[in-house]
Amino acid sequence: MEQENSHIAARLFVSAPLAANAVVPLDSDQVHYLRSVLRLEPGDQLALFNGFDGEWLATIETLGKRAGAARAVRQSRPQPVERDLWLLFAPIKRARIDLIAEKATELGVTRLVPVMTERTNVARVSTDRLRATAREAAEQTERVSVPVVDEPQRLGQALAAFPADRRLLLCDESGTAPPIASALGQTPSVLAVLIGPEGGFAPGELDGLRKLPFVTPVGLGPRILRADTAAFSALAVLQALVGDWDGDRPR
Amino acid sequence: MEQENSHIAARLFVSAPLAANAVVPLDSDQVHYLRSVLRLEPGDQLALFNGFDGEWLATIETLGKRAGAARAVRQSRPQPVERDLWLLFAPIKRARIDLIAEKATELGVTRLVPVMTERTNVARVSTDRLRATAREAAEQTERVSVPVVDEPQRLGQALAAFPADRRLLLCDESGTAPPIASALGQTPSVLAVLIGPEGGFAPGELDGLRKLPFVTPVGLGPRILRADTAAFSALAVLQALVGDWDGDRPR
Numbered sequence: 267m268e269q270e271n272s273h274i275a276a277r278l279f280v281s282a283p284l285a286a287n288a289v290v291p292l293d294s295d296q297v298h299y300l301r302s303v304l305r306l307e308p309g310d311q312l313a314l315f316n317g318f319d320g321e322w323l324a325t326i327e328t329l330g331k332r333a334g335a336a337r338a339v340r341q342s343r344p345q346p347v348e349r350d351l352w353l354l355f356a357p358i359k360r361a362r363i364d365l366i367a368e369k370a371t372e373l374g375v376t377r378l379v380p381v382m383t384e385r386t387n388v389a390r391v392s393t394d395r396l397r398a399t400a401r402e403a404a405e406q407t408e409r410v411s412v413p414v415v416d417e418p419q420r421l422g423q424a425l426a427a428f429p430a431d432r433r434l435l436l437c438d439e440s441g442t443a444p445p446i447a448s449a450l451g452q453t454p455s456v457l458a459v460l461i462g463p464e465g466g467f468a469p470g471e472l473d474g475l476r477k478l479p480f481v482t483p484v485g486l487g488p489r490i491l492r493a494d495t496a497a498f499s500a501l502a503v504l505q506a507l508v509g510d511w512d513g514d515r516p517r
Numbered sequence: 518m519e520q521e522n523s524h525i526a527a528r529l530f531v532s533a534p535l536a537a538n539a540v541v542p543l544d545s546d547q548v549h550y551l552r553s554v555l556r557l558e559p560g561d562q563l564a565l566f567n568g569f570d571g572e573w574l575a576t577i578e579t580l581g582k583r584a585g586a587a588r589a590v591r592q593s594r595p596q597p598v599e600r601d602l603w604l605l606f607a608p609i610k611r612a613r614i615d616l617i618a619e620k621a622t623e624l625g626v627t628r629l630v631p632v633m634t635e636r637t638n639v640a641r642v643s644t645d646r647l648r649a650t651a652r653e654a655a656e657q658t659e660r661v662s663v664p665v666v667d668e669p670q671r672l673g674q675a676l677a678a679f680p681a682d683r684r685l686l687l688c689d690e691s692g693t694a695p696p697i698a699s700a701l702g703q704t705p706s707v708l709a710v711l712i713g714p715e716g717g718f719a720p721g722e723l724d725g726l727r728k729l730p731f732v733t734p735v736g737l738g739p740r741i742l743r744a745d746t747a748a749f750s751a752l753a754v755l756q757a758l759v760g761d762w763d764g765d766r767p768r
Contacts, residue, residue: 408741487762490659502750503757511738
């Protein structure tokens with residue numbers, strides 16, 4: 267918590283370009299948050315990022331009822347180069363799917379792909395809600411980008427379109443997969459993680475997955491993990507061993 | 518999901534000894550759960566564990582309004598030898614502290630120690646609630662034991678009483694600590710993890726912690742993690758690298 271802008275009360279994701287003196291529109295949710303939650307006023311400072319231009323120190327220009335604007339002053343952090351990391355996950359119950367989006371964002375996932383498996387018993391996925399959760403997690407945890415959230419697709423579809431040069435780590439709870447730490451030693455650095463639904467993959471799905479040349483089954487220890495725990499755990503181990511946890515925080 | 522007793526609807530933690538033909542009392546919450554939630558009846562099967570005698574297949578004997586009983590039939594899994602792993606954590610908001618207890622249980626923590634730090638702004642911790650959350654997580658994720666939950670204590674107190682032969686991994690977000698994967702290479706196997714509150718440790722606390730001979734500061738990557746995410750992540754990496762994820766599931 268020793269970052270330069272720790273006195274900045276608000277940190278917002280915007281879609282406008284950021285450059286010195288650029289005036290950036292704020293939407294009604296952002297205006298409400300700045301004015302009614304944080305009690306900020308025109309002239310107060312905030313931080314802005316859009317996923318491309320780094321993080322910018324900015325000043326609130328106007329705060330209307332429905333809209334407002336801020337003016338970018340100077341870049342406080344450059345845009346970091348992020349390693350591309352996908353999470354494919356079977357949708358689960360509402361609170362836990364939100365948690366997956368939140369924690370995956372904190373753990374550096376760049377693309378979230380909801381995949382419908384045989385035993386997925388969640389009929390509808392609100393990708394808007396997942397996007398809002400991911401954006402909020404990025405805003406609150408100093409990330410300078412927000413992961414992309416795909417529309418849900420069938421697992422078979424996602425696998426058919428899967429790039430051959432990306433390694434897909436299949437979190438396999440059958441107890442037969444090699445431990446994740448040893449499996450990761452042999453993988454290239456372009457990665458994706460696949461997590462099944464609460465009831466696990468169907469046996470046919472699991473057989474099919476294991477036969478795909480880009481799939482590496484990995485084990486996550488002797489206890490059964492909930493789907494959300496399996497997702498965070500695999501991502502944390504991956505970042506610690508072959509991801510971007512190998513150096514100091516780039517500031 | 519291929520375990521022997523996957524057709525067993527209920528898995529309960531009990532405090533009575535388990536042995537062939539032992540009659541085990543069920544409390545009012547358990548009776549309510551079996552009867553009203555799962556719609557089970559006397560004669561139906563369930564699994565029981567107490568943290569000492571392994572997991573037992575049992576049959577419901579009686580289901581009254583306030584109490585009931587089950588009879589242990591045969592041991593379905595021996596009691597595994599667990600590695601002792603502590604989590605010291607500063608209490609945080611209610612939903613997130615529950616999440617810490619739940620995920621720590623899934624990730625094999627054997628003792629949960631709430632510690633009050635300078636910037637901890639949660640006045641009261643319901644250890645009963647943490648215990649219930651941990652018990653439920655163990656019941657639902659096939660663990661055969663439940664972590665101990667200590668009463669809250671001041672951080673200074675916990676450190677003064679800390680055993681000299683246990684290594685305490687301090688999750689240090691200052692960006693200066695070595696990455697957790699490299700730090701773990703040099704630690705003994707008796708471990709504890711320490712997570713600060715949402716606002717981080719106070720500078721004086723951090724200085725004091727770094728001077729203790731049993732403390733190893735570890736870094737968790739370039740992004741700021743929420744306290745709960747830091748806890749899960751450190752525990753997952755620890756289990757994957759030096760913990761019990763190195764082998765197949767013992768069944």
